[in-house]
Amino acid sequence: MPAPVTALTEFQRLEAQGSWRETPESRLREVIVSVGAATLTMMDPKSDRPLSHWSLPAVTRINPGQLPAIYTPNGQAPDETVEIDDPLMIEGIERVQRAIAIHRAVPGRLRGVVTVLGAVAMLAALTFWLPDALIRHAARIAPPAQARTIGLAVLADLEHSAGAVCRRRSGQQVLDWIAPQLIGDQALVQVVPAPLNGARRLPGDLYVLGNDLLATTPGPEASAGHLIAARLAVEDKQATLDALRHAGLMNALRLMTLGTLSRDAMQGYGETLLSQSLPRPDLAALPPAFAERGLSTEPYARSIDPTGAAVLPLIEADPIRQGTTPARLLTDEQWLALQQICAG
Incomplete structure (x- = not known):
């Protein structure tokens, strides 16, 4: 010994x-x-x-x-x-x-130090891991109605930077008719006046589209392509999680217990979204999704890069070039109504 x-x-x-x-x-x-x-x-x-x-x-x-x-x-x-x-x-x-007493005391003190360090580590884990774990849990269990509530709160904040949602009835009716065919039965598409360079997916299967696409493209194919791309780029649960992380732990807990968010939960988040690059899906996933709906990938690709140089694989993989029968998305009257959705 x-x-x-x-x-x-x-x-x-x-x-x-x-x-x-x-x-x-x-x-x-x-x-x-x-x-x-x-x-x-x-x-x-x-x-x-x-x-x-x-x-x-x-x-x-x-x-x-x-x-x-x-x-x-x-x-x-x-x-x-x-x-x-x-x-x-x-x-x-x-x-x-x-000597034996000292020998016994040192491990005892060591155990005490280890215990304290363990407690500190656990506290740190609770401080840094637990809040995000609770927020992730809240996003995971949020039912569609709660996710839509979060998405609408994000949209309301985004309106401060992108302008109020365009609500011309005839144009919105066209969106409500075409959205289920393009991106899902529960999808809701809204248009804002500001240019977004595409479409963004918000929580609750809510999509926001910039009026610039409607005003500058010859047909609805490019806008339809951006909505499909937005769906593929971000999962709804991920969009909900990102929004709840901005809202913070207390709002996540409030959502789980009361089913609501505080009035200022999403304050500033819309501007944050607009400052970020538009999420893009894997290009390889787009042609099959477009082919399923009878859409050409070229209008979507050209709206990103008019020269086609940066999106050449999309143009070359165009389903219509491969023999897919093109679908007619909208009538001329429907397309005109959609283009005028922000006109008063």
Whole structure:
């Protein structure tokens, strides 16, 4: 055991005479007491035969301050004892006892330090991990109606930067008719006056389209392509999660418990969205999605890059060029009504 050896480094071998009693009823017997690396040994002085071995960590002095010093291998039941009056031996044993006490205390302190560090680490984990975990949970369990509420709150804030949603009835009717065919039965498409360079997906299967696409393209194919791309670029749960991260932990908890958000939960988020690059899906996913709806990829590609250089793979993979029968999205009257959605 390292501690006793360290405590007795100046001694090659520490021995002294002592009086040993095997049981309370036994007579005292003269012995040689020897301190080893981990034991206190009582030996017969005539034959050097060991009579008893005690574990040093368990050795206890039962009469502190008195002579001769009396030791027992078990302080709780001192049946076996040895009496020693040699000062050097007593000092050696006492030094061993102090070394053992220190040896025991250090791991105890270490455990305390480890416990404190563990508590700090757990607190840090709760501080930095738990809030985001709760927000992710709120986004994951939000039903469609709650997600739509979040999306409408985002749209309301976005209107501060992009202008009020265009609400001409005839144009919105066209959007409400075509949206289920393009992007899903529950999809809602809204148009804002400001240019968005495409479409953005908001929580709750809500899509916002810039009027610039309607005003500058010869037909509805480009706008339809941007709506399909927006659907493929961002999952609805991801859009909800991004919005809730902006709203913060308290709003996420409020949503889970009350089903509502505070009035200013999405304040500033619309401007943040507009400052970010428009999410684009993997180009390889677009031709199959366009082909399913009978759409050409070229109008969409040309609306991104009129030269076609940056979107050449999309143009070359155009489903219509590959033989897909083109669908007619809107009549001329419907397209005209959609183009005028922001006209008062």
